Amino acid sequence: MSDFTSGFWPIYISVLTLASIVGTWVFLKSQTTRKFAPGEKAELMEHTWDGDLQDFNNPLPRWWLGLFYGTMIFALGYLALWPGLGNYAGMLKWTSIGEYEAEVKAAEAKFQPVYAGFMKQDIATVAADPNARAIGKHLFLTYCSQCHGSDATGAKGFPNLTDGDWLYGGDPDTIVATITNGRNGVMPPWGQVLGAEKVRQVANYVLSLSGRKHDATLAAAGKTVFAENCAACHMPDGTGMKALGAPNLTDKVWLYGGSEATIIETISKGRNGVMPALTQTLGTTSNKDAKLHLLAAYVYGLGGGVANTAEPAPAAPAAEAAAPASPQAAKMYFDTGKAEMSAEATAALQPIIDFAKANPDARIAISGYHDATGSAAANAELAKNRAKAVRDALTAAGIAEDRIELRKPEVTTGEGGPAEARRVEASII
Numbered sequence: 001m002s003d004f005t006s007g008f009w010p011i012y013i014s015v016l017t018l019a020s021i022v023g024t025w026v027f028l029k030s031q032t033t034r035k036f037a038p039g040e041k042a043e044l045m046e047h048t049w050d051g052d053l054q055d056f057n058n059p060l061p062r063w064w065l066g067l068f069y070g071t072m073i074f075a076l077g078y079l080a081l082w083p084g085l086g087n088y089a090g091m092l093k094w095t096s097i098g099e100y101e102a103e104v105k106a107a108e109a110k111f112q113p114v115y116a117g118f119m120k121q122d123i124a125t126v127a128a129d130p131n132a133r134a135i136g137k138h139l140f141l142t143y144c145s146q147c148h149g150s151d152a153t154g155a156k157g158f159p160n161l162t163d164g165d166w167l168y169g170g171d172p173d174t175i176v177a178t179i180t181n182g183r184n185g186v187m188p189p190w191g192q193v194l195g196a197e198k199v200r201q202v203a204n205y206v207l208s209l210s211g212r213k214h215d216a217t218l219a220a221a222g223k224t225v226f227a228e229n230c231a232a233c234h235m236p237d238g239t240g241m242k243a244l245g246a247p248n249l250t251d252k253v254w255l256y257g258g259s260e261a262t263i264i265e266t267i268s269k270g271r272n273g274v275m276p277a278l279t280q281t282l283g284t285t286s287n288k289d290a291k292l293h294l295l296a297a298y299v300y301g302l303g304g305g306v307a308n309t310a311e312p313a314p315a316a317p318a319a320e321a322a323a324p325a326s327p328q329a330a331k332m333y334f335d336t337g338k339a340e341m342s343a344e345a346t347a348a349l350q351p352i353i354d355f356a357k358a359n360p361d362a363r364i365a366i367s368g369y370h371d372a373t374g375s376a377a378a379n380a381e382l383a384k385n386r387a388k389a390v391r392d393a394l395t396a397a398g399i400a401e402d403r404i405e406l407r408k409p410e411v412t413t414g415e416g417g418p419a420e421a422r423r424v425e426a427s428i429i
């Protein structure tokens with residue numbers, strides 16, 4: 001393929017190149033006709049420089065001329081063998097792409113047996129192999145570090161891959177899917193829809209989810225805004241949805257930042273994190289799959305990897321939980337300091353009631369939790385009262401009290417952010 005877009009330039013360049021070589025040759029020849037006759041000596045020329053510098057009329061030295069002609073012969077030889085004259089490809093048909101491909105082929109042949117060995121192992125095993133990690137690190141530096149950082153700890157908008165916090169999931173299958181197909185996290189902009197005031201309210205509610213400093217009045221108003229606009233993706237309890245890459249808002253890990261200003265910016269303008277599909281970049285070489293395998297293993301082994309089976313499917317939101325016939329467990333959330341069931345909590349309990357009614361043998365265990373703020377004694381009491389409120393709701397719905405078991409958990413402080421922690425879990429046993 002030619003880089004020239006017009007037929008004129010290749011000819012122009014060729015003619016100019018050859019003409020200057022031939023021209024130099026002719027010029028040199030014309031200047032070297034004089035030789036000393038036997039016995040002749042160099043004479044001083046007539047002219048002077050600056051009044052006292054004078055030249056001899058020596059002929060050009062032979063060795064110097066030899067070098068000059070040699071250079072021209074070399075140039076002609078080079079132009080005959082390699083590309084240099086316009087479109088002429090050279091007798092050797094060398095191309096830079098051809099050379100690159102040959103090098104890649106040689107490298108692949110060298111790595112093929114090594115890669116083949118790793119391909120036979122699963123990702124967790126490969127991740128534990130120091131040699132595989134070394135290769136994986138190289139690949140990561142080539143293909144991933146420009147966005148995720150050379151130490152994979154990420155940056156604003158680019159997730160940290162070394163922690164256990166995953167947008168999409170840290171099990172081998174999900175990591176492979178992420179790298180293969182890329183990801184696009186879409187957080188719609190809410191500024192126009194909600195207006196500045198509601199954005200501030202919901203931002204303060206988001207701050208409260210992870211226990212950050214917030215304005216309680218604004219946050220209380222923001223709770224409704226959240227339930228109406230955000231819960232569909234971030235879940236009613238704010239713990240996020242991996243299928244969409246909607247981040248958990250109750251932990252202390254931020255993709256874009258956890259200050260009020262940044263959260264407001266995120267909510268008003270939306271976010272659109274794009275991870276490109278790497279299958280293109282990895283090329284069409286036979287080692288593509290192996291590179292993917294090694295990269296996935298490298299990411300898996302960075303510290304946050306989880307086993308394939310341990311990755312729970314995203315929890316269904318309370319409203320949707322009514323559909324399945326056999327709920328194993330339900331979570332009811334409570335307001336700060338309160339042991340009264342909200343409408344949402346009642347709705348979340350409904351599947352358990354339906355199941356218990358349809359299966360007279362089923363029994364129900366209830367455990368209450370509280371958040372980490374407040375005195376221990378008051379909290380323990382609160383957790384118990386919350387569990388009792390759920391029990392009362394069950395008996396009111398017609399479930400016999402002897403089918404219900406109140407279980408005090410070993411640790412009554414719930415995990416997760418405060419909103420997540422203030423809950424009662426009811427499970428079928």
Ligand code: HEC
Nearest residue numbers: 143144147159166167168169178183184185245273274275
């Ligand atoms: C052009 C920038 C870019 C490059 C290059 C890139 N990534 Fe990403 N990656 C991202 C962004 C942005 C996200 C988050 C996507 C989102 O916000 O939904 C992401 C997400 C991920 C995730 C999901 C993390 C989670 O929490 O679930 C993994 C895993 C990942 N990248 C691995 C890689 C690997 C391995 C490579 C190299 C082969 C790579 N990335 C190259 C930008 C990049």
Ligand code: HEC
Nearest residue numbers: 185186187229230233245246247254255256257271272273
């Ligand atoms: C359509 C699903 C969807 C809805 C609805 C949605 N979000 Fe998001 N949100 C996302 C996704 C996906 C991301 C991650 C964006 C990315 O990866 O670039 C995100 C990111 C965020 C972040 C950034 C978190 C961080 O770690 O920096 C905040 C804060 C947030 N959303 C709050 C909200 C609030 C408040 C609402 C309601 C007003 C809302 N979201 C509605 C999907 C959604």
